[in-house]
Amino acid sequence: MVQEVNKSPKQSREGSPWKGLGAVIAKEMADHLTSARMRILEILIILTAAGTSYAALQKLVGSGSQNEFLYLELFTTAREPLPAFVGFLAFLVPLVAISLVFDAINGEFNQRTLSRVLSQPIYRDALLLGKFLGAFATLALVLTAIWLLVFGVGLIGLGVPPTGQEVARILLFLLVTVIYGGFWTALGLWFSTRFRQPATAALGSIAVWLFFTAFWEILVSLFAQGLRPIQYGLLEEVLARAKLEMFLSRISPNTLFVESTIALLKPAVRSLGLVLPFDLQGAILGAPLPVSQSLLMIWPHITGLLAVTIMIFALAYVSFQRQEIRV
């Protein structure tokens, strides 16, 4: 809590900030899992999973692919007009996350339940973290369910069991997806403490999502063109622009997610950055990397996603702790 300079600064506040956390998480998850909102999302998600994996399956079986990582292709193969499963997730996960939390705090305000809940012997910390973890766990549950669904479709459709490598990679893929969802959950939660109207919070979160999904790439190339103009067509110029573009583009959590999934699901990818011909000296093209090496490649991405998630949660925390609860 925001403590003012008061008579006994040594004395810290009593008890654990996590008292009641379990109760809040349980209530939040129960609410989410039974809500009409969740039903709609579930239908959307199951359609996506079934649709994309079926489409991918058709294409894989039809092409007689020789790839040794058939299972992974199930996630990344697209058949027009549908995007691949990963592509779908990149924009579906934020939507699900936002729709779970956009009214988390302001909803309690508007229902006038906040002061009643906070007059119980718990701290605000427990309420906010409980809201976050409740939504996060729901999201993880849903994603795991879809993941299992696609996995099952693969088992039936492909008729071959996945190798240990593949299982490890798609498990990591699930983990990265959940972390990506965590970022949007934190963002939605922050907006729900900042804006008193749930509609404003939802719109704000969706605006951020739209910004990164649709406009960021355009802005990035505009910036890159403006800041690193190619005047003479030199290699250095081209490189400098590409580097700047990459740097800017990785500010977007979407880019971090998509690059991570590419590294995980396409074992042959050995760099997410620029690859110059001399980098490839001695490399066996098309040879897959071990899981640990792919993971190493996206380690900064995961760290970045986690860091920005924690940062945004901290913003939500500060804004919530400072809020006057009177209606």
Add this chain to the structure above:
Amino acid sequence: MDYIIETKGLTKKYGEFTAVDSLNLQVEPGEIFGILGPNGAGKTTTILMLLGLTEPSSGEVNVMGFDPSRQPLSVKSQAGYIPDQVGFYDDLTARENLAYIARLNGIPRLESDQRIERALGKVGLSDVGSKPVGTFSRGMRQRLGVADVLIKQPRLIIMDEPTQGLDPELVRGFLDLTRELAEEGITILISSHLLHQVQEICDRVGLFHRGRMVLQGTVAELARNVLGAGYHVRLRANGKAGNFAEDLRRIAGVVDVKYQAPDSYTLVAAEDLRSEAARAIVEAGGQLLSLDIESLSLDDIYNAYFEEVNHGPRGQ
């Protein structure tokens, strides 16, 4: 005397605005104390500080032996709070709403089921306990609010504007319920701007005005201090040319006589002078048509007090 609530110089400032100004409040165990005053007088802010939901700018607070801003959990586990227009999760049933509160209080499952039933029984909501709260009327919600604080078996209940928006019959029922709780030994602090509604159940009241508590005591004490005289006798009489004002004024103990309308008088006195007034009318050869005594109204006290404050003391 150990007070259950005690504040010393409690002050809360929002920027330049002083919501509560050096408040010294003492509430004794087992009493019903009314914090009364118009909207914006600092009542809710005071309550939030008592519960540790808002930090005081300065001053000391002691609630049941704890400092709410340092030991909020201890205070909140023994003090129930019914906020202004109490809200519930509309999709959940009454029982589910209470069960959540029980879990937040760390009450074990078996124990909590019993407490929920007892609380719902107490407020008369047992048979609708499994209906979603969204279907409840205003009065039912208010009673559920009481059940909600009973779950933690509190020593102290703080109610903010509990009668606002209830029709008179529901107010009656609600006040009776409050009385019952007080008889069980629970100390109750009620805030309200509807002075006349809560005055009758309050053992003592504090009148708030612009962040300060300007008057404190029992209603009778306040009446004596502010109005000078506590009793208003209203009577109607006729049968005489002219009026009875002079006859009435001669009664010993009468402070003031107002001639309000033809045949209608109001007598202000320090004690109940009904029989003396009746005798005076009869002796003056008049016919007494009606005679009754007005109960003391906090509204009158409040208005009179501010008339005095704003326009200087009345000539008495």
